[in-house]
Amino acid sequence: MLHNTNEKIQLAIVDDHPVVIEGLQRLLNSRDYLDVAGTFTSGNAFLQHLKGNKIDIVLLDISLPDINGMELCKEIKKRSPGTSVLVLSNHSERSIIMQMLQNGASGYLLKNASADELLNCINEALNGQISFSNEIKQIIARPSAHELKEVPQLTRREKEILHLISDGLTTPQIAEKLSLSQLTIETHRRNLLQKFDVNNVAALIKVAVQQGLV
């Protein structure tokens, strides 16, 4: 995990604002254990670079001109699982932070984080750690009322049918699989829609996935 002391950490920067890149370079070049191996203003350029070069950690903005930073993060982890992704962004929405984490980011800071905080997070991420700035930690630790909304209590059978619906099975298919009448499945569907107070399956599955039920 931690590198030999005679071998510099290969770090890359991906941001669509050259001035941000320049500022980061100035800050990081003064650390003799870090080598700013490359800077990129587009996601595709960085992905190309990853093909022939090993990068230990990348400082990644989310808003990029070509690829969505969330997808880029995923692509980076797919192509080079050993590369740590540290998000450096102005987006402070909890849902974005959680999604970046879900997509494989090792850390997240806002662009207003201090230099010390950035370096600390870089070091922690290089040690295989999940690292956030304190500000991000407090955002994560404070879900909104919407995020804490209670889900209905489902019976065993309802859960089973909800899973099957979310897997894309139709009512006839579920009936066959469970050896039940299609009319039985229809009744269960109706009961699920009523419990979640939605009108159709799209809204049902959206809530169910968001709440971790499927």
Place this chain on the structure above:
Amino acid sequence: MLHNTNEKIQLAIVDDHPVVIEGLQRLLNSRDYLDVAGTFTSGNAFLQHLKGNKIDIVLLDISLPDINGMELCKEIKKRSPGTSVLVLSNHSERSIIMQMLQNGASGYLLKNASADELLNCINEALNGQISFSNEIKQIIARPSAHELKEVPQLTRREKEILHLISDGLTTPQIAEKLSLSQLTIETHRRNLLQKFDVNNVAALIKVAVQQGLV
């Protein structure tokens, strides 16, 4: 955040195994800044306790006899946002960890974590921090290939319609809202199903939510 030195941290333990509770109590009672204010073998019992008592941090198992630990976590944060929830579980699946985080947990350790690690996480969580054991950090930092699956590239209109579908609007409703023909919406729906390689809206919305598209 950090308490006065003359005031003990009120800590609670919720686990359905009395032997686990006892072991934790032995460990924690030796720390003079902690007060094990209560131990509970059921979620409801703890929620009752929360009504009249302030708890700074709770060590929470996920598998409980009455309430699902994920729902319990949500309920705790809803009723007492200032209470930190530190999950102590045998479940090491990344999806469970992420969902507990999403539901408001401030930290997560496996039950095989060392005493030092547990105490360290308790202290960090009390400082408003998100804290994990090193083992959990490595699980989070390593998403599976399934979790990194690429989502199709959607056009601007497709994204818009996908959002509306996930909000539960029907084809006629979307057509009216966007001032387009129902047949146009039908074509967009068909294209979305094809792009995601699914057969119906349930599977479509499931993937879209999981991938953070809606």
Place this chain on the structure above:
DNA sequence: GGAAAAATACCGGGAAACAGGTAAAGCAAA
């Protein structure tokens, strides 16, 4: 300016889903 992608719209048909209602059997808990 041209090519390609995106967006719009159409057609017919059948299946699935939704909506409103009802009812009985089985199971679990008090």
Place this chain on the structure above:
DNA sequence: TTTGCTTTACCTGTTTCCCGGTATTTTTCC
């Protein structure tokens, strides 16, 4: 034993969705 919940199943009717295909216009990009 009783009560209440869960599960199963039925009925009719309407609406929506999915499936197979096609075509033209608009917009975007090279």
